[in-house]
Amino acid sequence: MRRTEGVHKEVILFGYGKFGRHMYAQLSQSGYRVTLAVMQESNYQNAVEDGIEEIRRFNPKRNSSIKMLDIDPQKHLLYCAMDHTSSNLFLVLSLHELFHDAVIVAVSNSDENTRKLKYAGADTVIDIYEASAQHLVTNLTKPAVSEALNTIVFEKNDLKIAEIVLEPNTMLEKKYVSQIDFYSRGLILVAIIDKELGDELIYIGKGVDHKFDGGDTLILAGRSNDILAFRKELSGA
Amino acid sequence: MPKSIDSKSNNVIVTTIVKFAYLVKASVRYQKLKGFFYDLLENDQYRYKRWFDIFMIFIILSSVLILVIDVKKTLPDWLEDYDIYFVTSIFITEYLLRMWVYSDVHKMVIRLSEESQYLHQHLSLYRLLGVIIRDKWQYVISPAALVDLIAILPSYRQIRVLRILVLFRAFKMLRYARSLSSFLFILKSKKFELVTLLTLTAFFVFIAGIMLYVFEGDGDNKNITNLFDAFYWALVTISTVGYGDISPVTPEGRVVSMLIIITGVGLIAFMTSIIVSSFSERLVELREDRVMQEVGKKRHVIVICGFGVMGKKVAQGLLDEGSELIIVERDEEIAQQAHNSGYRSICADATKSAVFERIGIAERISQVLCLTSEDEQNAFIAINVKSLNPDVKVTARCSDKEIAEKLHYAGIDDVVIPEEITAMMGVVHAGEPVAFEALRSIVAHKGETHIDEVRVKTGGALENRHVEDLKSKAFRLIILGIVRPDEKGRKMFLFNPDDGTSLHSGDDLVFMGHPTAIAHFKQKVQP
Incomplete structure (x- = not known):
């Protein structure tokens, strides 16, 4: 699993068709600075009509055209949401070739294309139908789970899911999960990535009493204030 | 004077019957009881019918077995009693129950009484009984009822010839074994072709039989002593069975034999092709009938309209969670794909109400998911379902918020916009x-x-x-x-x-x- 150190707040979104339009709306509403890169004239016109100011034209087949977008892999997240799979695939390939360190997220419409996009260099692929089907099935068969996930993950409130990378020698150093009372801090520890063991997620529900070390990543659910307080507690402030 | 007394007493009887008919109409208990027996005997979608069918098949098979054993061995008393009293009682009860649920006598009586009142006519007892008897007679002379009636007769063991009627008990199985009745149903659909074939076969047997009799019946062939032998030979030969007990001995007879063999092969091939083609024509229908029978026993069925990429994924997810579902797909090939993947599927247009009525929109559909790739189609299906039963929860897929608002306005319970969900996930990923x-x-x-x-x-x-x-x-x-x-x-x-x-x-x-x-x-x- 590819990890991103620090939080990107700038996104370069490729495509403004049926996928890109929704993606732009959600990202900009969530406070991300989004630069839109479009290939087709019609999409460009749609974006202008929708009042978007930061729009750039590009040609995915020309490296020079992509380079002119001033992509900074440390600063930008690259979202490939072009409607045509072939264009999206070619774009992912070009971006991966030009910016090895960039985090590339691509939208797919089938298992087969997900495989191809990953092979071409996408770090994360969101299968539009997989995600929607999962959402629908959870909604139908586990409505309370769906309600809980919507509240924590999607709705605009102070509940959120966050990841915290442990610095060396924090108060958690060499302590076990069972020794830390997350519940009383208003937090729920969902999973950990143990730096020593690689990039795989270790879920707390499995029941393994994990020992914290510097470099581990904690996946926590909680209210913004409680997460902030915990961050401060960790930094000793 | 006696005539007047008769008429008076008839009027009293008619009035009593009419009063009783109204009483029956008002009785919830009676309706429930009759409904229960109707479901048990006739309703393939009734959950307990399967157990009743299995019970009846067991009774029939045991009865047939007893009668076969009885041919060479002496039966123990208890087995004989079981066959004579228990099995026969079951068959008689079943026969009478079927006659009872066949039609509603009380409705006929009320209708006749109201008609008579409206026209200021006298309702005679004979007319009343005539209508009732005519109606029930229709049941009695139906093929299935005749089989049921004859199947009761082998119980009279004293009359040995009646034992042959045991075969009719085996025929009763047609009622309970669906695959057998499906086979007969298919043959019925090719009645014209099969009758033509049979006529043609009878014609060839007739001609060939007479020819052989003419050529060899005068003593040349000692195995052919009469016309029946010649017909028997022709039928055995044309069917390609050829026992060999009778065979032609003259060159003329052999020529007839050669011709009839060639004709027989053609007829057999013709018959095979008729049966195979009728099966392949009705295969989808038969499969869907089976699907309906399976679904008929379920409650809280989820209907997925559209088996595209999203429909497939949702179906898989719901199946994993143990939900009861049925796929409705317009494209025959895709519906077949769904069936091959192990889903219950029906090839039908979900914008039409017939398919939902067939599945049982009133009693067993709890959710309908409209997941085709076209917004208009999903809206059409969703509104179709809501107009049929507003209590069924409908979820529709669409591509835009504006369309989603329209769907909500039309009373659709939930709307899924795949592009929006993907975008929301994209936001989570960004953070x-x-x-x-x-x-x-x-x-x-x-x-x-x-x-x-x-x-x-x-x-x-x-x-x-x-x-x-x-x-x-x-x-x-x-x-x-x-x-x-x-x-x-x-x-x-x-x-x-x-x-x-x-x-x-x-x-x-x-x-x-x-x-x-x-x-x-x-x-x-x-x-």
Whole structure:
């Protein structure tokens, strides 16, 4: 699993068709600075009509055209949401070739294309139908789970899911999960990535009493204030 | 004078019958009882009919077996009593019950009485009885009822010839074994072709038989002594069976034999092709009938309209969760694909009401998911379902918020916009990519931790329990929160509730954990 150190707040979104339009709306509403890169004239016109100011034209087949977008892999997240799979695939390939360190997220419409996009260099692929089907099935068969996930993950409130990378020698150093009372801090520890063991997620529900070390990543659910307080507690402030 | 007395007493009888008919009409118990027997005997979608059919098949087979054993061995008394009294009683009862549920006599009586009153006519007892008897007679002379009636007769063991009627008991199986009745149904659909073939065969047998008799019946062939022998030879030869007990001995007879063999092969091939083609023509229909029979026994069936990429994924997800579902797909090839993948599927246009009425929109459909790739089509299906039964929950897929608003306006319960859900996930990923992966894995049950829920029931193991009890190590669960309805019935999610929070009836507890831990917990609280 590819990890991103620090939080990107700038996104370069490729495509403004049926996928890109929704993606732009959600990202900009969530406070991300989004630069839109479009290939087709019609999409460009749609974006202008929708009042978007930061729009750039590009040609995915020309490296020079992509380079002119001033992509900074440390600063930008690259979202490939072009409607045509072939264009999206070619774009992912070009971006991966030009910016090895960039985090590339691509939208797919089938298992087969997900495989191809990953092979071409996408770090994360969101299968539009997989995600929607999962959402629908959870909604139908586990409505309370769906309600809980919507509240924590999607709705605009102070509940959120966050990841915290442990610095060396924090108060958690060499302590076990069972020794830390997350519940009383208003937090729920969902999973950990143990730096020593690689990039795989270790879920707390499995029941393994994990020992914290510097470099581990904690996946926590909680209210913004409680997460902030915990961050401060960790930094000793 | 006696005539007048007769007429008076007839009027009294008619009035009593009419009064009784109204009484029967008003009796809920009677209607329920009759409905029960109707379902048991005639309604293939009734859940207990299958058990009744199995019971009847057992009775028939045991009876046939007893009669076959009786040919060479002496039966023990108890077995004879079983066959004579028990089996016969069952058959007689079944026959009478079928006659009872065949039609509603009380409705006929009421209709005749009201007609007579309207026209100021006298309703005579003979007319009344005539109409009732005519109606029930229609049942008595129906082929299935005749088989039922004759199947009762072999019980009279004193008349040995009646034992041959045991075969009619085997015919009764047609009522209960659906595959047998399906076969007959298919043959019936090719009645014209089969009758033509039979006529043609009879013609060839007739001609060939006479020819052979003319050539060899005068003593040349000692095996042919009369016309019957010649016909018998012709039939055995044309059917390609050829026992060999009778064979032509003259060159003329052999020529006839050669011709009839060639004709026979052609006729057999013709018959095979008729049966095979009728099967392939009705295969989809038969499959769908079977699907309807299966679904008929279920409740809370989810109908998925459209088996495209999303329909497939949703169907798989729901099947994994143990939901009862049926796919309705317009494209025959895709419907067949769904069937080949193990789903119950029907090839039909979901914008038409017939398919939902066939599945049972009033009694067994709980949810309809409109998941085709076209917004208009989904809206059409959704409105079709809501207009048929507003209580059925409908979820429609669409591509735009404006369309979603229109669908909500039309009363559609839930709308899914795949592009929007993907965008929302994209936002989560932008902020917390690792958390995004963790959540995705948990929700999709891809990792070793799953997320689940359990409803707190009145008087159940969870009612009035404190959250603290559920956080114990014995359960090894992560309690995420409680979904609790507020005063207005809206669901609210209480995240990470305090240890002292107690659970109320109607709450949903949401938790995460290893599948084994979840199964253990659910078994403890919902045995």
